[in-house]
Amino acid sequence: MAAKIISGNEVGEKIREELKEEINSLKGKGVTPGLATVLVGDDPASQVYVRNKGRACEKLGIYSEQHNLPRDTEETKLLELIAGLNEDPKIHGILVQLPLPKHIDESKVLYAIDPSKDVDGFHPTNVGLFFTEKNFEDMIGKQLFLPCTPHGCIELLQRSGVELSGKDAVILGRSNIVGKPVALLLMANNATVTICHSRTKDLDKICQKADVLVAAIGKPKFVKADMVKEGVVVIDVGINRTEEGLVGDVDFEAVKEKASMITPVPGGVGPMTITMLLANTVKSAKRTEKMMA
Amino acid sequence: MAAKIISGNEVGEKIREELKEEINSLKGKGVTPGLATVLVGDDPASQVYVRNKGRACEKLGIYSEQHNLPRDTEETKLLELIAGLNEDPKIHGILVQLPLPKHIDESKVLYAIDPSKDVDGFHPTNVGLFFTEKNFEDMIGKQLFLPCTPHGCIELLQRSGVELSGKDAVILGRSNIVGKPVALLLMANNATVTICHSRTKDLDKICQKADVLVAAIGKPKFVKADMVKEGVVVIDVGINRTEEGLVGDVDFEAVKEKASMITPVPGGVGPMTITMLLANTVKSAKRTEKMMA
Numbered sequence: 001m002a003a004k005i006i007s008g009n010e011v012g013e014k015i016r017e018e019l020k021e022e023i024n025s026l027k028g029k030g031v032t033p034g035l036a037t038v039l040v041g042d043d044p045a046s047q048v049y050v051r052n053k054g055r056a057c058e059k060l061g062i063y064s065e066q067h068n069l070p071r072d073t074e075e076t077k078l079l080e081l082i083a084g085l086n087e088d089p090k091i092h093g094i095l096v097q098l099p100l101p102k103h104i105d106e107s108k109v110l111y112a113i114d115p116s117k118d119v120d121g122f123h124p125t126n127v128g129l130f131f132t133e134k135n136f137e138d139m140i141g142k143q144l145f146l147p148c149t150p151h152g153c154i155e156l157l158q159r160s161g162v163e164l165s166g167k168d169a170v171i172l173g174r175s176n177i178v179g180k181p182v183a184l185l186l187m188a189n190n191a192t193v194t195i196c197h198s199r200t201k202d203l204d205k206i207c208q209k210a211d212v213l214v215a216a217i218g219k220p221k222f223v224k225a226d227m228v229k230e231g232v233v234v235i236d237v238g239i240n241r242t243e244e245g246l247v248g249d250v251d252f253e254a255v256k257e258k259a260s261m262i263t264p265v266p267g268g269v270g271p272m273t274i275t276m277l278l279a280n281t282v283k284s285a286k287r288t289e290k291m292m293a
Numbered sequence: 294m295a296a297k298i299i300s301g302n303e304v305g306e307k308i309r310e311e312l313k314e315e316i317n318s319l320k321g322k323g324v325t326p327g328l329a330t331v332l333v334g335d336d337p338a339s340q341v342y343v344r345n346k347g348r349a350c351e352k353l354g355i356y357s358e359q360h361n362l363p364r365d366t367e368e369t370k371l372l373e374l375i376a377g378l379n380e381d382p383k384i385h386g387i388l389v390q391l392p393l394p395k396h397i398d399e400s401k402v403l404y405a406i407d408p409s410k411d412v413d414g415f416h417p418t419n420v421g422l423f424f425t426e427k428n429f430e431d432m433i434g435k436q437l438f439l440p441c442t443p444h445g446c447i448e449l450l451q452r453s454g455v456e457l458s459g460k461d462a463v464i465l466g467r468s469n470i471v472g473k474p475v476a477l478l479l480m481a482n483n484a485t486v487t488i489c490h491s492r493t494k495d496l497d498k499i500c501q502k503a504d505v506l507v508a509a510i511g512k513p514k515f516v517k518a519d520m521v522k523e524g525v526v527v528i529d530v531g532i533n534r535t536e537e538g539l540v541g542d543v544d545f546e547a548v549k550e551k552a553s554m555i556t557p558v559p560g561g562v563g564p565m566t567i568t569m570l571l572a573n574t575v576k577s578a579k580r581t582e583k584m585m586a
Contacts, residue, residue, distance in 0.1 A: 128417030
């Protein structure tokens, strides 16, 4: 039996509709959520990402401004811009598009963003607060910016009715932007979590035991049908450009015959990342509104 | 065949000897490492901990001062004390003994400690930097305060010659002070990590596959011999007060017959916590020395 396809387009659309209501309610109270994006250089992929973020804001009625700086911008200039955005009351979220040119210290720049406007959730203080929070409901309830892609994965699972408590979740990849934070989020949802990576032995055996499998390693079609068990739920975070177009880390056509649910690439996790960024921006604006009230 | 017993007393002693040399070398350059401990209230166990830390400092030639405040101390008073210690050049490490009385906001107090003096590694910024670091050598090399008990576990493993890369490590417990940070440290040492907890199903089966088992759940003698495989390496972080005295989370007498190495309780992980606190204090003082040079 073929798997149910989890559509990130559909789930994302649903969340954006919910956000729209919140935004309208905020505007009624005199607060318009605002997002500033900062792009240094002219990397075409980054330009597309930033433009898409701007458009997504526009659609929902979020104010957005885009700061495009030349590739040779000095680090101090960039830090000055961020300092200004930190102080700007119109701006509730600041996103610096990565990667930055090599002459700029990325961690220094991320550190300079006011944690209360860090809608990417990359500031060490926010990472630390996220790490320390034990319970998923608290993560959502508190003024905490969850990292966008991992949070998007959890939304896909929850809104597809996947019960995570007590499940064996296996994560392929231990990156800071996906593998490690997804592990924390699954654990906060009471899953038993195993994190695999390039040094893992018997990877097939470990994957075969997974109730939920999250692939985030950047290797096209790495996960084959014989690596998963019947009924597994598969979240494919990979986006690999190949000759046959964009493909995920999972051999979708084969694995979907065994899985109970699976995300496609494109149209799975991808659309969720921007959506959760917008959600964080609205969350930030709501706090401003509370402070004004 | 009975397991090799990993003695935290011996490993700790060895590390403290190494620290003593570093301290003498620092003193030769005019820097005496200094640790301030802060205790609020008169909990007898906390008093013992703080006293032991003071004594350990004295033995190594670390300057220490103990601030004992009455139980009804106001939060603002405590924050003032910390602000003073943050500014005090004699002090390289500040340790606030937990738990604090209920009228004081623990997270606010930990947040108030200057991250560069946070030798417990509990400040969110330090937690975030630790989370983000990928490689164990970098964690050690950089100015990063690793949390003391988890770091002590890794030192016990490494100094006992346990190769972690590619090994299946299973952690029982997902606490902020042991389970989660131990997971990060084992992962940074290239182990494949599974984190189990109260909601985990088939716990026995998961434990039976472990090459390295870390128990940190606070349940006396919870891990039985039939839950582990022949040759497992066991780190027992539990310290449970029972009628038969202090016991760990592992049924030591039975499990030691199957394990290849095992830590006892007491005398295993316990002595390592203070040792790694002293190591962090010396690490902090070394930075001061570099700044002066």
